[in-house]
Amino acid sequence: MTLHPKERPDGTTRRDFLLRSAAGATLLSGAGGLLAACGNSTTVAQATGTSGEPVGPGGLPLARPDKRVVLPRWEDPIESGLKPETGGTFTVYNYPAYLYKKLLKEFGAKYGVDVQYTPFDNINSGLARLASGAVTPDVMEITPDTLDIGVAGKLVKPLNLDYIPNLKKNIWPQLIDPFYDGESRFTVPYTCYATGIAWRTDHVTEDIAGMPQPWDIFWQSQAYKGRVALLSENRETIGMALLRKGITDINTEDPALVNQAVSDLKELYGICNIKVDDIQYQSVPEGSSWLHQAWSGDMIAGYIYYLPKGTPASALAYWKAPHGKVPIQNDCFAICSTTKKPVLSHLFLNYLLDNGVAYSNFVDFNGYQPPLNEIDPSSLVTKGVVPENLADSVLTDEDLGPDSLQYGTLTSVGQQLWEDGYSNFQAGGGS
Amino acid sequence: MYRRWLWPGFAFPGVLWLVLLFVVPFYAVLGVALGTVDPILFQPVPIWNPLEWNVGWLTEVINRLAPGGIWFDVGIRTVVYVALSLALCLLIGYPVAYYTARHAGRWKGLILILIILPLWISYMMRMLAWVNLLQANGYVNRFLMFTHVLSQPRDWLGGSASTVVFALVYGYIPYLILPLFASLDRIDRSHLEAARDLGASPWSAFRNVTLPLSKTGILGGAVLITLPMFGDYYTPNIVSSSPRTSMIGNQIDLYFHGGPQPTIGAALTIVLAAFLTLLMLYYMRSIHRAQRAVGAVGAL
Numbered sequence: 124m125t126l127h128p129k130e131r132p133d134g135t136t137r138r139d140f141l142l143r144s145a146a147g148a149t150l151l152s153g154a155g156g157l158l159a160a161c162g163n164s165t166t167v168a169q170a171t172g173t174s175g176e177p178v179g180p181g182g183l184p185l186a187r188p189d190k191r192v193v194l195p196r197w198e199d200p201i202e203s204g205l206k207p208e209t210g211g212t213f214t215v216y217n218y219p220a221y222l223y224k225k226l227l228k229e230f231g232a233k234y235g236v237d238v239q240y241t242p243f244d245n246i247n248s249g250l251a252r253l254a255s256g257a258v259t260p261d262v263m264e265i266t267p268d269t270l271d272i273g274v275a276g277k278l279v280k281p282l283n284l285d286y287i288p289n290l291k292k293n294i295w296p297q298l299i300d301p302f303y304d305g306e307s308r309f310t311v312p313y314t315c316y317a318t319g320i321a322w323r324t325d326h327v328t329e330d331i332a333g334m335p336q337p338w339d340i341f342w343q344s345q346a347y348k349g350r351v352a353l354l355s356e357n358r359e360t361i362g363m364a365l366l367r368k369g370i371t372d373i374n375t376e377d378p379a380l381v382n383q384a385v386s387d388l389k390e391l392y393g394i395c396n397i398k399v400d401d402i403q404y405q406s407v408p409e410g411s412s413w414l415h416q417a418w419s420g421d422m423i424a425g426y427i428y429y430l431p432k433g434t435p436a437s438a439l440a441y442w443k444a445p446h447g448k449v450p451i452q453n454d455c456f457a458i459c460s461t462t463k464k465p466v467l468s469h470l471f472l473n474y475l476l477d478n479g480v481a482y483s484n485f486v487d488f489n490g491y492q493p494p495l496n497e498i499d500p501s502s503l504v505t506k507g508v509v510p511e512n513l514a515d516s517v518l519t520d521e522d523l524g525p526d527s528l529q530y531g532t533l534t535s536v537g538q539q540l541w542e543d544g545y546s547n548f549q550a551g552g553g554s
Numbered sequence: 555m556y557r558r559w560l561w562p563g564f565a566f567p568g569v570l571w572l573v574l575l576f577v578v579p580f581y582a583v584l585g586v587a588l589g590t591v592d593p594i595l596f597q598p599v600p601i602w603n604p605l606e607w608n609v610g611w612l613t614e615v616i617n618r619l620a621p622g623g624i625w626f627d628v629g630i631r632t633v634v635y636v637a638l639s640l641a642l643c644l645l646i647g648y649p650v651a652y653y654t655a656r657h658a659g660r661w662k663g664l665i666l667i668l669i670i671l672p673l674w675i676s677y678m679m680r681m682l683a684w685v686n687l688l689q690a691n692g693y694v695n696r697f698l699m700f701t702h703v704l705s706q707p708r709d710w711l712g713g714s715a716s717t718v719v720f721a722l723v724y725g726y727i728p729y730l731i732l733p734l735f736a737s738l739d740r741i742d743r744s745h746l747e748a749a750r751d752l753g754a755s756p757w758s759a760f761r762n763v764t765l766p767l768s769k770t771g772i773l774g775g776a777v778l779i780t781l782p783m784f785g786d787y788y789t790p791n792i793v794s795s796s797p798r799t800s801m802i803g804n805q806i807d808l809y810f811h812g813g814p815q816p817t818i819g820a821a822l823t824i825v826l827a828a829f830l831t832l833l834m835l836y837y838m839r840s841i842h843r844a845q846r847a848v849g850a851v852g853a854l
Contacts, residue, residue, distance in 0.1 A: 165610040167814045168593030181594045247596070247812025254595045275594045349712020352795070357813075396713040398795045411689065411711065535593065538814040543624075546808055551797035552627035 170534035177376070179532040181275020186267065186303040186532065187374065189525040193305035194274045200283035201465045208464040209235040213471070216241050216249060216260035216459065223488035230474050234467055253278050259461040261468045264313060264454055267303035268358070271532045279309050279457040286469035287311060289476035295494040295520035298453065303531065310455035311472045314420065314491035315518050318359055318450040319443030321407045321417035321425075324512075326350070332442045332515075338367035340414065342387075344395040350413040351391075352398035352406070357545030358530045360399070362450060363416060364388050366528075373450060373528055376537035385544040392551060399549065404490070405429045408439060419443060419516040423509055424490025436510035443515050450528045451518065453494065492518055580827070587612055587820035596814040611821040619825065625805060632801040635715070636783045639722040640776055646723070647730045647775070652764075654731075655738035666735070669728050677725055681792045684721060685711065688793070713796025721793045722783055730775035737771020738764070769844045777837050781830055785823075802826060 172178040179185050186192035213234075215227060219242035231238035241260055243249030246269045252258050254276055265273055273279040284290060290311050291299055298312040320331055320340065327347065331337045344351045353360045362373040364384035375381065391397035398412075406412035408425035422441045430436065443449045456475055458468040474480055481493035486508050492498065500517040503509045509517055533541065585600030588607035592599050601607055618625040654665045672680060687694050688710035695707040710717050741764060749759040787803030790796075802822065809819030 164590070164608055165614055165815075167591045167596065180596070245812050249812075251595065251597055251812060251816075254597055272595060278595075349709045349714075355795075392796075392798050396796050396798060398713050399797060400791075400795045535596075535814055538596075542809075542813045542815060546805060547624045549797050549800055549808060550625050550628040550805060551631070551800050552624055 165539075166535075167539060168535040170536040177534045177537075179271040179275075179534060181271065183271045183275055183532075185374075185534070188302050188523075188527050188529050188531075191300075191302040191305045194270070194308055196281040196308060197274070197277050198281060200281040201469070203283060203285040205466045207234055207467040207470050209467075211464075212237045212239050213464055213467060214239045214241055214258075214260040214262075215471075216243060216253070216258060216263035218242060218245075218264060221264065221489055221491075223484045225487075226474075226480055226484055230471060234470065236464070236467065247272075250276070250278060253459060253461065260459045261462040261464050262456055262471050263459050265310060265457045266452065266454055267301070267310075268530050268532045270303060270310060270455070270457075273457060274309055278460055280460050280462070280465065280468075281308055282311070282458065282472070283469060286466065287473040287476065289473050289478075293476055293478055293481070293495055293497065295496060295523065297520055297523040298494050301453075302525075303529075304455075310457045311476060312494050313454045313456050313475060314485075314489070315451065315453040315494045315523075316418045316420045316491055317443040317516075317518060317522065318354070318363070318416065318418055318452070319441055319515070321403055321415050321422050321439065321441050323407060323410060323413045323438055324440050325438045326410075326413040331440070336367060337442055337444070338363060341391060341397070341416075342367075342394060344414055347413050348395045349398075350411070351395040351415070352400055352403065352412050353388075353391075353416045354403070354418075355399045355401050357541050359416065359450075360388060360548065361385060361541055361544055362530065366444070366448065366450070371448060371528060374531045374533060374537075376533060376540060378540055381540050381544045385548050388548045389552075408434070410434070410438075417441065418491075419518065420489065420491035422490075422513050422516050423492075426510060426513060427486075427490055437512050439510070439513060441513050441516045446522055446524075447526050448528065449522070450530060451522050452529060454491075492516075494518075494520065496520075583820050583823055583827075586817060587824045589817060589820075591814060591817055596812075596816070598816045598820065611815075611817040612824065615818060615821040615825050625802075628800055628802060628805060631799075632784060632803075635719055635722065635801060636780055638719050639726065639783060640780055642719065642723045643727045643730045643779060644772065644776070647727050647734060648772075651731045651734035651738055651771075655735050655741075666732075669731050673728055678788065678792075681721060681725065681789060684724065685792060688717065711793060713794045713799055715794075715799050717793050718790045718799045721789045722786065725789060726779040726783060729778045733774040733778060734768065734771040737768045737774070741767045766844075766847065769847075770841055773837050773840050773844070777834065780833065784826060784830060 168180065169182070170177060172182055172184075177185055183194065184192050213231065213236040215222060215238060217240065222240070224240065227238040227240060241258055243252065246264065246266050249263065250265075250269060250272050253260070253263070263279070265279065270279075284307060290307060294312060298315075300306060301310075301312070304310045320337060322331060327340075329340060329343070331340050334340060341351060341353070353363065358373070361381060361384045364387045365371075365373055365375065365380060367387070368384070370380060372380075388397075400406070403412065403415040403417040404421035404425045407415050407417065407422070408429035409431060419441065422439055426436055426439060430439065456472050458465060458472070462468045475484075476493075478495055478497050481495055482498065485491065485493055485498075500514070500519055503517055504511050504514050582600060585602050586598040588609060588611070589601040590599045590608055591597070615625075617623055619629050620626065650669070654662055654669075658665050686692060689695070690707045690709065694710065695704065698704040699707065745763050745767070746759050749763045750756075754762065785803045785806070786801060787807045790799050790801055790804060806819045806822050806826075809815055809822070
């Protein structure tokens with residue numbers, strides 16, 4: 124006897140399957156409770172030191188603009204007066220397209236090395252790859268809030284500043300001996316930027332800069348639904364929501380404050396179907412985004428590269444909060460512990476701080492301002508490097524200082540808190 | 555003795571492949587998900603000994619996915635998007651595969667090449683191309699306005715769920731059509747002729763013969779596209795980037811993208827794999843039953 128497929132010779136019906144699936148799902152949902160009974164841990168690291176003070180990775184003290192930290196050297200810097208290594212490859216480890224390749228070629232030609240540029244997605248994942256041995260760069264970009272990982276993990280080498288005279292000669296005084304790296308033991312500054320709001324003046328009608336609380340614009344952006352976005356960075360999104368409520372402690376580890384900020388951010392789903400991305404330097408000039416949380420360098424880069432022909436520079440606008448209320452950050456460069464060319468690495472850092480090199484990297488390529496004494500903000504506007512309506516994108520050394528706002532390293536508990544808060548926001552669940 | 559091991563020996567490369575590229579990596583993910591985190595570098599420290607496994611991260615993930623958890627909505631959303639995409643893929647893909655297998659004649663080869671052609675370009679590039687096409691002033695809006703389907707440009711890229719589902723369908727449909735075509739092409743026409751001779755209408759013959767006999771192809775194609783869809787994160791990122799359209803894959807990406815809890819990403823991967831295993835079990839059981847049924851029909 125032959126059977127038709129519909130006769131289901133092996134018995135189980137679709138109904139049976141659904142019933143069993145439901146039973147399986149019930150078992151799965153109960154698995155959480157069973158697993159919890161086994162004992163568990165989600166602690167990453169100790170968040171406090173021996174005397175109860177909050178500490179970062181490796182037990183290092185947390186640096187803040189009003190609390191300078193001198194990081195311990197885990198080895199001696201190289202001796203002074205050594206000759207640079209030549210030949211072979213010299214690897215620069217950085218964000219994609221964040222350093223002018225022409226300048227790298229010039230450096231390579233000067234010292235007889237082949238300069239290779241290895242990109243990473245972000246500093247944390249870059250450090251992870253470095254720690255795993257997947258990459259062996261000579262120098263890398265690092266940020267003040269990730270420097271502790273680099274130092275405690277022995278991933279970046281102590282500097283000998285004798286090789287880097289341009290630091291004292293050319294750089295803003297606040298960054299010669301910065302609060303996050305006292306005595307510049309491990310880093311030199313690379314670029315600096317503020318976090319603010321970029322918008323298209325031909326679409327957004329509000330006078331954002333004139334609003335009592337300009338960050339409120341995101342919560343009043345119903346008219347721009349689908350064209351509004353925030354930076355895809357947990358510190359920036361949650362930090363912005365804190366600042367909107369007048370909370371200037373952007374390094375807080377108070378769960379109530381962080382959770383309230385996340386809750387506020389989730390209101391934006393319904394208001395403007397908020398988007399989260401890091402392409403503001405392109406999307407705002409091109410007009411696909413009309414209102415975007417942005418770094419100050421983005422609009423300068425956008426003006427240089429992405430503003431379509433026929434669109435006037437006045438279509439772009441940028442606002443940043445006044446001193447003491449605006450998050451300011453600076454990127455740095457450090458020498459990786461994997462380098463086989465430590466002397467040349469020092470010379471590279473010095474090269475980056477050369478007035479001509481740093482200025483060219485800024486105006487000819489990435490739009491992110493180096494903290495050079497020589498750059499006169501007003502001259503950038505008069506020379507046409509920066510259009511007048513984007514003058515707010517330019518920083519001065521006075522934007523830094525003990526009363527400035529800067530994202531600093533958090534304790535491991537704080538990092539988990541902010542990361543989970545951001546995950547909650549990104550999950551797009553009920554607001 | 556030699557003959558005894560000869561034929562099983564042919565399975566050795568496949569078994570080796572499976573062990574090296576599936577079992578070992580999967581155990582590594584398990585070790586990470588049930589492991590700890592380096593306190594300085596925030597790198598996962600896998601625990602290989604099951605007796606020492608730390609279930610904390612896994613518990614945390616299950617709690618977040620449970621009703622009321624912060625990931626409940628994104629979990630449901632992912633299932634809905636994948637189910638809708640699969641349904642649309644079947645609605646579009648089945649007729650294409652059916653036509654190609656049954657009626658394309660000498661054009662069969664060309665049609666298959668055209669179906670495969672998009673796969674020559676990377677998935678990412680194809681999606682980015684759609685971003686251009688779907689712009690407010692892009693060709694899609696221009697065409698739809700020219701044909702009066704739309705009176706004004708639609709904001710396709712404004713964080714809409716339909717665009718994400720459309721992109722998933724576009725991205726994965728070739729992987730459904732190919733196994734479906736292979737399955738339909740293999741059906742012996744004499745079965746259909748027999749059905750028609752016995753008085754079945756074309757629709758009845760399709761419903762009672764072709765459709766059941768193509769079940770292996772439908773399920774094979776469905777498995778082939780749903781498994782990667784569940785872990786997809788770049789499609790919603792590229793065509794939407796709204797949290798309201800994010801999927802489970804975006805959360806895995808978030809936790810693997812640097813930060814102090816990469817173990818959460820690994821634990822979420824394990825939970826997703828467990829869920830997909832349930833679907834796979836259904837697939838395997840259905841395949842087994844369908845193969846028996848095909849054998850039965852073939853014996854007619």
